[in-house]
Amino acid sequence: MKKMVMMAAAAAFVMGAGMAPAAHAGGYNVKKCKACHAVGKDKVGPAWKDVAAAYGSADALAKVFKDGFKVEDRKVIAANGKWKGKAGMMTGQYKKLIKGHEDEAAKALFDAVAAGKI
């Protein structure tokens, strides 16, 4: 299942790159997330491949960001309660780096997973 989600994310990335309208040109600075996240392993925060698997699509993640990224809406915490104690840390990052850029941030996360690195 996880593998299928990953493949779908990868396929979406390749298709997106192929069509490449200029809308996202310039890009979102996802490097700031790197302090705490990696694609394939947990660091301070959860591995982004697990985040992508939990949300399924960039649109689904963007929606949770736009709805205020409430702790009870966070799917990684719902899947694994060990992250709950660190929710406040991610809330601070959300306010600083994601709010106002919800679509770009969600897309950047899925693109990083498809590329295998942040």
Ligand code: HEC
């Ligand atoms: C200071 C460390 C830190 C930085 C920087 C950081 N994160 Fe996180 N992130 C965390 C921690 C800790 C968690 C686990 C708590 C949680 O899930 O809310 C997390 C969880 C997440 C989740 C899963 C939320 C859930 O539970 O469903 C997403 C999505 C996410 N981060 C995206 C990002 C993005 C995008 C950036 C860069 C804009 C970023 N993070 C930067 C620490 C960080």
